[in-house]
Amino acid sequence: MGEYQIGVLGAHFDGIFSIFLFEIEPGRDDVDHWAWDIVGDILPAYITCKDARNPYEALDGYIGAMEEWVQAAREGASVADLIPVNVPATPANAALLDSRLKFLDAEILPLLK
Numbered sequence: 433m434g435e436y437q438i439g440v441l442g443a444h445f446d447g448i449f450s451i452f453l454f455e456i457e458p459g460r461d462d463v464d465h466w467a468w469d470i471v472g473d474i475l476p477a478y479i480t481c482k483d484a485r486n487p488y489e490a491l492d493g494y495i496g497a498m499e500e501w502v503q504a505a506r507e508g509a510s511v512a513d514l515i516p517v518n519v520p521a522t523p524a525n526a527a528l529l530d531s532r533l534k535f536l537d538a539e540i541l542p543l544l545k
Contacts, residue, residue, distance in 0.1 A: 442468060442487035443544060449474050451487045470494050474532055475517055488544035495533050495541065502526045502533065 442451040449472025455465055466481035468490035477494055484490040497515040504511045505526035511517065519525045 442490065445472075445540060448472055448540070451490055453481075453487075474536070475519065475529065477515055477517075486544075488541070491536065491541055491544060495537050498529060498533055502530045505529075 439452050439454045442453045444450040449470060452469045452471070454467050454469055456463075456467060458465060464480040464482050468479045468481065468484055468487070470477050470479065470490065475498070477497070479490045479493045479497075484493045498517070501511055501514045501517050501521070503509075503526075504514060505521035506523050508523075511521045517529075519529075
């Protein structure tokens with residue numbers, strides 16, 4: 433990613449996570465100029481605006497991408513082509529992430545709809 437130009441808060445859940453929308457100056461032509469950045473007491477990630485038009489879609493996309501990572505990590509499959517996650521792809525880490533994803537899906541995602 434290149435430099436960011438504009439950043440706005442899309443959603444905030446105190447002590448859990450926040451979703452920010454950033455306009456960036458990408459380093460490559462094939463990179464979207466807008467990205468959702470999801471950070472907090474969860475594994476950080478970004479979702480492009482091409483894939484998500486609002487905070488609800490950004491969190492839904494985050495959950496779906498992370499669920500794919502969880503499944504691969506549980507099965508011992510490669511995670512190389514999945515969303516980048518900054519922890520080793522082990523069944524133990526998959527279980528920890530899965531419990532947080534279930535909470536986000538059941539308790540937080542409906543609040544953004």
